[in-house]
Amino acid sequence: MAEQDEHQDYPDADAAVVQGGEAPSARTPLSVERVVTAAVEFIDEQGLAGLTMRRLGETLGVEAMSLYRYVAGREKLLDAVVESITAQLDDDPEVLQEPRDGWQDFLVRLAHGVRRVALSHPKVFPLVASRPLEAPWLRPPLRSLTWVELFLDALRAEGFDDDSAVGAYRAFTSFLLGHLLLEVSTHGADVGPLDVLEEDEEPGGLAAYPTVARLRSALSEDHSALEFEDALDQLVDRVAQMASPKVP
Amino acid sequence: MAEQDEHQDYPDADAAVVQGGEAPSARTPLSVERVVTAAVEFIDEQGLAGLTMRRLGETLGVEAMSLYRYVAGREKLLDAVVESITAQLDDDPEVLQEPRDGWQDFLVRLAHGVRRVALSHPKVFPLVASRPLEAPWLRPPLRSLTWVELFLDALRAEGFDDDSAVGAYRAFTSFLLGHLLLEVSTHGADVGPLDVLEEDEEPGGLAAYPTVARLRSALSEDHSALEFEDALDQLVDRVAQMASPKVP
């Protein structure tokens, strides 16, 4: 924990920043983005429970209190974290802002986009589900007004009436939340503080549960990708059925 | 918050305990059950973030460290809490331990039972989803070996083959988790520390989102009960389709 020599002034920190170069020990000035993305990386690696203002500051080469100049506190930081990862949706080229090849295609692309977000940050995703919502008409994992608007507009434009669009919104979010939460939770243990997950293996305890014991391997297999596709197809069917009399 | 007069010795605490009476300020001896149910009540009222060993001790008229004689620590306490509320399933008379009127009826009853658990402890239920699992073949909200065994046996007994039973298990849990998590999250705000939820109401912010603004009331309506029934029906249909060649 020796604090580096901080006596020399970095010759051209600004230039380095400008040219995008990440000088080895250059002290890029802090910023909201830097803090938030550092937090995301931290949670990805150490889990939510490991995230501490002091430790986060450490990874940024800065004292804890410095972070408060950019975020209002730990809670707000977590809000910013979920907003940050869900913002990946906006830049996902596979995800459309409005339907092009029908609403089914729109929904499928959106679902895949959200799934990519979830899988790319398994330890962060539970936050998307559990953070308090800022409005009653928002539902995780679609937590931004922008996307709700986009979603509803897309369906309306494809011939859904108001109630059907809202129903589809509800069905879609429930589906995504259930599937993705379970997928990430099996895919890298939940918010473990920093447990080394000791492979205890007490299959003797399974003696009383013969069926589970017999199906153990089948139960442990990971078919999440295919199951997601299947369930998504069925969801699209369900949405089609709840649509106004007839949609293309 | 004045601390009560604690100078008098309770005349007949033992007698009170013996006769089963809950004397007003009698000091019933602690026990795991008492600690855990107190924790459940605490979370129900104050939210998870408000639960503190010291504060929990306070509500039990005891110092924080006394709790450690009955639970191994806060984390273990939380585990016990989720186990405690999910144990309501075992005593639910509507829920069957094995199919009686077909597997559909069995599934529907089980789903309703889990829903009752979730709705009776909205602030606790997210824990059921987010606590790390103790085995990879367990999936929330069915977190106990017992129920997984019961579930699989039920389907097997009704003619499902192994893979179909496992598939149904997966579909069933995803469905329940998504729906119930969203239902409780709208139904009483998430894990707010002890926020007084100030009705800010900034509908001006909705100016940029005309569709959301127009459908605001529709989006805020709570049809969760009916939606749950609908979705449950559809799930049963899906499960039927994934079953072995033919099941009744």
Added chain:
DNA sequence: CCCGGCGGTTTACAGCGTAAGGCTGCGGGT
């Protein structure tokens, strides 16, 4: 030249989980 404020640090405090040990009263062995 001064001087304001940006960006960071230092110090401080209350509250947290929990390890370790102390006190007290009760039940049983001798």
Added chain:
DNA sequence: ACCCGCAGCCTTACGCTGTAAACCGCCGGG
């Protein structure tokens, strides 16, 4: 009758947390 052990609870203490408040060096503009 004595004493001992121990169950049940309390006290103290430590390291860690989030964060309020004050401080300080530097840098750009009057």
